[in-house]
Amino acid sequence: MNIVTEHTEEITQVKVPLPFPLRWVNAYLIRGDNGYTVMDPGLHTPDAEALWLQVLQERGIGFEHVEQIVLTHHHPDHYGMAGWFQERTGAPVLLSETGYAQVQLLWGAEQPMSALLLKLFARHGFPQDGLDEMTKHMVSFVEMVSPQPQVTLLREGPVRLGNRVYEAIETPGHAAGHLVFYDGEAQVMFCGDHVLPQISPNVSFLPQVEENPLGAYLSSLQEIGRLPVKMAYPGHREPWPLFSARAAELVRHHHERLALMEDQLSASLSAYDVCRATFGDRLSIHQMRFALSETIAHLILLEAEGRIRQDDPTAEYIRYITVSK
Ligand SMILES: [Zn+2]
Ligand SMILES: [Zn+2]
Incomplete structure (x- = not known):
């Protein structure tokens, strides 16, 4: 398996290891005249740190060459290394406002989401004796998203990644505030975890976030499934060309x-x-x-x-x- 794949002169995929069955998350290095955009740098683990140091060194990329860190969404496997990169590069970390609100719920002071989620699970029949283990599991993520970055809020609309201008489009469902980045001229999309090949992206209900996340997911899938895409760069597995077909398949799967x-x-x-x-x-x-x-x-x-x-x-x-x- 190739860890680093150069797909075009501008776009390089880096498989950052994960200690879960998913095995890796795709980060992307997007090259431009002002330096590199790092998209979704991964979960902060010693292995991920070692990989990044090696990849940057092999490619002659210094920390001063990193222009910005851009996040499709706030999940720890994408957001976790953002603060580590920011500490070394001083570069801004761009995340949607809704994503940032959830960062604070999940890993801000007192991590209010843990208690909310446990209460929700108990209301839905999850056995009491499993709740302790679930709490430990939630807390275990704090280390893997630390240090946490200063976030610059990213809105829907045009955003420059490398030398090209992409459209940031909000696609809720897998994560509230999830953004995909679409280059209509080149018909290229960075789709984060909204649409994945082979895997059905998780669609979770979380308290105080989105009332009907699956409803939101299905409508945003149908909407972006209509866009012409020649190459989609996902958060997991490999980039693939048949984006619309996969979006339609996921809609069917949920029905x-x-x-x-x-x-x-x-x-x-x-x-x-x-x-x-x-x-x-x-x-x-x-x-x-x-x-x-x-x-x-x-x-x-x-x-x-x-x-x-x-x-x-x-x-x-x-x-x-x-x-x-
Ligand atoms: Zn995700
Ligand atoms: Zn992910």
Whole structure:
């Protein structure tokens, strides 16, 4: 496997290692007359640090040649190294306003998201004895996103990456405030984790963030799926040309999963029950966190569409059941 791939004279992909089954995140070095843009530099681990030092040295790129650090979204596997780069380069770190708000919820003072998420999971039937492990899991990320950068807010609209002007387009769903960067003339898109080849991007419900994240995901997928794209550069796996086809496939995948969950709910079940029926019983705590948030996102959409309802709102935890037609 190539760690570094030069796709064009301007665009170089760097696979930054991750200690998860995903294995790596794609960072991109985008070369321009004013220096390099580093997109999504990765999760901060000793291995990622070592890789960056080696890649920069081999390519003769000094820290002073880094013009800016641009983030598609705030997830730790993309954001984690941003502060490390900023410390060494003094370059601005660009992130959307909604993404920055979540950085503060997740890893700001007292990390309010941990408590909110645990409360949500308990309401949806996640067993009490698993909550401690889930807390430890959440806290373990703080180190991997430190030091945290000073963030410059990035809005939708034109943004220069290297020598070309891209359109930053907000594509919520996988992450609120997620941005893709589209060059309509070259028909090139940096799509972050919004659309991935082979993998279905996680769509999580998070408290205080987005009321119906799957609804937002499906509409933004349909919207950007219409754009002509000859090459898409994703956050994971390899760049690929058939962007629109993949976007349409992901829309189908979620509609199938919604139908499946609706069927399961002919019996009254909690989101945790539906999660285990859908994703299996043998998930790690990391996988469980995303599987359960994803299940809740699907159930919220089904409820919004009037296909399921809460069975007994006074019960200790929420159970859902299909609305009989
Ligand atoms: Zn992500
Ligand atoms: Zn990612």
